[in-house]
């Protein structure tokens with residue numbers, strides 16, 4: 001009987017360890033849930049109080065500029081640079097993904113290209129900003145403009161969309177492709193008629209996420225596209241205000257925390273919109 | 288292949304299929320797209336080379352202070368990389384243990400429903416823009432620090448480190464979860480059927496098996512941490528002194544670049560010095576990412592046979 | 593000295609209140625009572641009442657999908673490791689102790705009633721670590737004891753001679769048959785009283801199968817063995833008692849010789865003559 005008690009005793013420490021681990025794990029899980037909820041909740045709560053129609057639809061006013069009025073030019077500017085970036089990056093990335101998944105003959109070539117694409121994706125946003133500033137703004141003489149900022153964001157988004165689209169193409173079942181090809185039609189036809197429709201949700205999800213990320217990214221546009229204030233509406237060769245740099249200016253110059261909350265609200269709303277779009281698309285993909 | 292069969296006439300364009308054209312255009316897009324990588328790397332290195340007429344590598348990295356307005360300008364980045372190491376170090380110190388336990392929770396313990404809520408939440412956390420994190424830290428952490436530590440201004444290495452911790456944590460969680468999920472489920476059942484606790488199975492079988500993947504995630508998180516700009520810029524304090532304590536102010540490499548670039552003229556030594564700082568950052572990050580990618584590809588090839 | 597460290601097993605280990613459990617071998621060391629099991633909403637086992645006699649080999653037969661593995665896992669509380677699986681009513685008595693009673697530690701049950709799965713599953717560690725995986729949890733081992741224990745159980749599983757030179761190498765380099773014997777050694781090292789085997793030979797070649805069968809013959813002197821098998825010839829060779837299951841119910845339950853000689857149900861006859869399964 002002694003021995004039996006020994007067994008229970010020996011087990012006990014491990015059982016306590018297991019309990020402690022279980023508790024820690026649930027605590028970590030709770031933190032993982034509460035952290036995003038409280039950060040997002042905090043920003044949305046404060047931002048919501050600032051938000052009004054005029055905040056979205058008016059230009060910044062007051063002295064220093066931004067203490068009153070709205071953030072319309074920043075919204076327009078962000079849309080302009082991100083839109084231009086997408087217009088360049090999306091077709092390029094989609095075409096690249098099509099080449100890699102459908103035309104490339106050598107697996108080694110695909111692997112090498114993917115390697116460099118992922119390296120490009122690993123470069124931090126600030127370096128795109130530095131490069132865009134020196135190369136596009138100064139050396140090419142594009143100046144601080146929507147053009148420079150858009151091209152810089154395009155470089156930022158290209159690898160992300162490429163990798164996402166490539167995996168979306170690869171997720172389409174091989175038999176489908178093969179049977180389509182065996183009908184004797186061209187590859188381009190198969191891509192357009194069977195692959196693209198199947199892969200589209202995945203491609204759009206990757207694109208929406210990349211664009212959502214680009215909208216909020218201040219570092220690439222800080223020196224390539226943005227200024228503290230503009231009056232005119234965006235054009236290709238003029239500088240603009242953007243949402244993230246506007247937020248940065250409001251905070252770093254301590255202009256107006258109220259307006260900073262409002263701007264952060266808009267940025268968070270973009271993020272939540274992009275994420276829920278991507279989630280819905282992925283959900284549909286799974287069905 | 289079976290494509291030898293003649294194409295359907297309707298699919299032809301003036302007797303030609305679209306294939307050669309599409310082939311050429313897509314290849315062109317790929318070549319141009321991927322070559323931006325080399326363009327950036329080469330250009331940054333080329334611009335950076337200019338600084339070494341003014342200072343030697345060891346002076347640049349270790350001995351000179353950053354006084355660009357001095358005559359001649361003194362261009363050392365010691366304070367910046369020390370700040371970067373501090374901030375990223377604090378971030379990993381916090382995010383790694385928390386992230387690993389969270390990943391263990393998601394992969395080993397959480398009911399599916401909880402997992403399905405938690406993972407999108409963490410995805411949102413990962414998506415919050417850096418500048419918003421900076422602002423959030425500014426109105427919360429920095430204010431608390433001023434109260435708690437009785438500081439005149441709460442911006443500090445510690446504030447930046449804690450916010451960067453929140454930023455890299457979701458990444459650590461997702462890579463670690465992936466590594467844990469890759470361990471075959473049957474190990475868990477067989478292990479538990481020997482009458483041991485779940486924790487013992489995790490400690491003896493699952494964690495050792497997932498460790499390489501988890502470690503890779505941590506290293507990649509380090510690379511992300513050192514490239515983090517806006518939050519570090521807004522919270523670290525932009526001080527040119529080499530930080531010694533957690534509550535000192537500092538300026539990370541990224542912060543240095545973001546602060547000074549707008550005022551540097553092309554061709555000056557300062558401009559070159561900022562590019563050299565960028566090059567240091569870039570090479571470190573590419574080394575880490577490239578290394579991990581190569582190892583992973585090699586392992587994949589092994590796994591396939 | 594090793595002897596004292598080993599043999600800790602009795603029902604008392606599971607539940608301090610019962611000190612004289614398993615003292616009535618005539619009633620069977622392991623008994624189920626009206627056992628019903630569901631996977632989600634789907635019922636898969638119906639009113640199982642069986643009794644397993646101590647130090648005998650009990651074979652469970654039946655066509656695939658009839659619930660053999662489910663029943664076996666329910667006997668040592670490993671079924672609950674499968675998400676969705678649930679014992680919805682009934683009990684399993686180990687001696688006089690209901691192992692599904694709420695204050696019984698499932699892990700202690702699994703230690704005393706070991707299980708070997710269909711596919712050998714060595715852990716990603718050395719051969720010696722594999723054998724000692726459970727032991728090192730259940731009792732503290734001195735470094736010097738490790739090799740002795742590993743040798744003892746590898747010998748019992750008939751594997752010692754083949755692996756004694758590579759105890760510290762990975763277990764994954766062993767052949768399928770060797771891996772299965774390693775899993776047996778790992779279970780034996782836990783010092784169980786009962787060993788459950790779920791088609792232990794179904795993924796092995798004939799020579800390895802014969803090895804395992806020999807081991808079962810030896811082990812039944814000291815252990816109670818329940819073996820699930822798809823192979824009628826194998827249960828003829830091994831079993832003292834035989835059960836036949838069909839669609840979640842036990843339809844035949846008799847001493848092996850009797851069951852094979854004259855099955856009482858039509859389905860039983862069909863199965864034994866190879867018309868089902």
Ligand SMILES: Nc1ncnc2c1ncn2[C@@H]1O[C@H](COP(=O)(O)OP(=O)(O)O)[C@@H](O)[C@H]1O
Pocket residue numbers: 631636654655656657658659660661662663674675676
């Ligand atoms: N994890 C599970 N989830 C749902 N149903 C299951 C699961 N495992 C087994 N079943 C079902 O329970 C029944 C019995 O399965 P099992 O005990 O594995 O049969 P056997 O071992 O006799 O081949 C089968 O009909 C099977 O479909």
Ligand SMILES: [Mg+2]
Pocket residue numbers: 660661662790
């Ligand atoms: Mg089975």
